Amino acid sequence: MPYNLKKYLKEKYKVKDEIITIYEKAMDEIKDKFVEIEEVKESNTIKILDAFQNERVSEAHFQNTSGYGYGDLGRDGLDRIYANVFNTESALVRPHFVNGTHAIFSAIFGNLRPGDTLLAASGRPYDTLHNAIGIGKKTGIGSLKDYGIYYKEILLKEDFSIDIEKIEETLKEDKTIKMVHLQRSRGYSFRESLSISSMEKAINKIKAIDDNIIVFVDNCYGEFVNEIEPTDVGADLIAGSLIKNPGGGITTSGGYIAGKNPYVEQAAFRLTVPGIGSECGSNFGVMRNMYQGLFLAPLITMEALKGSILCAKMGELLGYETLPNSSTSRSDIVQAIKLRSPEKVIEFCKWIQYSSPVDSYVTCEPWDMPGYDDQVIMASGSFIQGSSIELSCDAPIRDPYIAYYQGGLIFNQAKVGIILAYNSILNL
Numbered sequence: 371m372p373y374n375l376k377k378y379l380k381e382k383y384k385v386k387d388e389i390i391t392i393y394e395k396a397m398d399e400i401k402d403k404f405v406e407i408e409e410v411k412e413s414n415t416i417k418i419l420d421a422f423q424n425e426r427v428s429e430a431h432f433q434n435t436s437g438y439g440y441g442d443l444g445r446d447g448l449d450r451i452y453a454n455v456f457n458t459e460s461a462l463v464r465p466h467f468v469n470g471t472h473a474i475f476s477a478i479f480g481n482l483r484p485g486d487t488l489l490a491a492s493g494r495p496y497d498t499l500h501n502a503i504g505i506g507k508k509t510g511i512g513s514l515k516d517y518g519i520y521y522k523e524i525l526l527k528e529d530f531s532i533d534i535e536k537i538e539e540t541l542k543e544d545k546t547i548k549m550v551h552l553q554r555s556r557g558y559s560f561r562e563s564l565s566i567s568s569m570e571k572a573i574n575k576i577k578a579i580d581d582n583i584i585v586f587v588d589n590c591y592g593e594f595v596n597e598i599e600p601t602d603v604g605a606d607l608i609a610g611s612l613i614k615n616p617g618g619g620i621t622t623s624g625g626y627i628a629g630k631n632p633y634v635e636q637a638a639f640r641l642t643v644p645g646i647g648s649e650c651g652s653n654f655g656v657m658r659n660m661y662q663g664l665f666l667a668p669l670i671t672m673e674a675l676k677g678s679i680l681c682a683k684m685g686e687l688l689g690y691e692t693l694p695n696s697s698t699s700r701s702d703i704v705q706a707i708k709l710r711s712p713e714k715v716i717e718f719c720k721w722i723q724y725s726s727p728v729d730s731y732v733t734c735e736p737w738d739m740p741g742y743d744d745q746v747i748m749a750s751g752s753f754i755q756g757s758s759i760e761l762s763c764d765a766p767i768r769d770p771y772i773a774y775y776q777g778g779l780i781f782n783q784a785k786v787g788i789i790l791a792y793n794s795i796l797n798l
């Protein structure tokens with residue numbers, strides 16, 4: 371028996387006609403966007419293919435190693451491939467990073483010393499970094515602050531653009547600033563992601579003041595959304611999570627850092643041991659899924675992006691404020707929908723969860739997640755725990771109640787989630 375999406379949703383879930391009509395209208399209006407997406411996907415696929423071929427990847431790269439992991443062909447080869455893809459001198463791609471925050475923090479902490487200042491130039495960094503920087507609720511945990519590393523931040527302007535004048539002013543008056551932090555994706559704030567071109571402008575200005583300032587970009591959720599990356603326009607160092615875009619939905623854990631050689635090396639000394647760095651670390655037999663994940667990443671990222679665009683368009687047709695809106699060009703895969711009530715946010719997330727291949731019978735609820743100050747609800751019925759390149763939706767339970775939707779390995783499944791989520795809040 372063939373399955374038909376609309377028939378299935380109406381029969382199994384009693385989805386209202388109004389929602390189906392809005393879905394059809396939305397699909398029709400976003401057609402052109404999908405053509406652009408196809409071009410980006412092709413460009414990134416070929417880029418990665420070329421890097422694999424240059425590295426002469428073979429079965430030998432996928433083998434397990436043990437103990438110290440000296441001369442691990444797969445690990446070292448993957449570092450070179452990431453460096454090639456991100457157009458950098460070096461990269462550090464490791465299953466030993468427990469998450470994206472760990473990779474980001476290693477990149478930051480490894481390159482700062484007591485007395486240095488970290489300048490967050492696109493507003494407050496992602497929630498899980500607050501405690502690590504020393505601006506969260508926990509104290510005495512070995513944060514940057516505990517080590518005498520200072521922190522300053524500059525908010526984005528009202529139109530979500532980088533406040534370049536303010537950055538220049540701050541850099542000129544504070545010579546302790548050693549690193550500027552930019553966050554490409556929106557995190558849990560209702561703002562646009564930073565476009566590559568806006569980052570390029572800011573980086574040029576920063577470098578004109580002092581070329582030794584390290585520009586670090588938190589690249590989470592941004593990889594392969596565009597044809598180029600922040601490191602193509604002058605970022606010195608980037609980091610991200612392998613259970614997001616660059617893991618292609620199949621890499622089971624880990625993070626990456628890419629950038630200029632000395633900075634990547636300092637980060638490696640922080641991940642392992644000063645003086646040992648990237649030369650140690652056996653690979654636990656996960657190399658095949660790290661390579662294959664990267665190879666699939668351009669495809670999977672674009673499947674996720676299609677879901678985000680549909681989610682935005684349907685939200686708009688239903689009268690919700692969305693960021694980005696369905697016609698804006700994107701620099702990350704996250705879709706924020708301002709739902710304006712805790713009930714709607716919770717219901718929306720629940721139905722994304724019910725639409726998952728794993729744990730679809732589970733009802734998600736807000737909880738006190740490690741690293742977050744507000745309660746957070748997370749829908750993630752994923753093959754890999756917490757993987758947000760898989761269909762997922764999360765929301766801190768705080769005013770004005772915004773759901774952050776992302777991921778979806780297959781757009782057709784994402785459609786089910788999006789339709790059911792909007793259906794569930796139609797008359798709330």
Ligand SMILES: *Cc1c(COP(=O)(O)O)cnc(C)c1O
Pocket residue numbers: 469470471472474496498553555556557588590591611
């Ligand atoms: C996901 C994310 C991180 C890291 O989160 P982890 O859950 O630790 O992987 C950092 N910054 C941004 C913008 C993110 O989206």
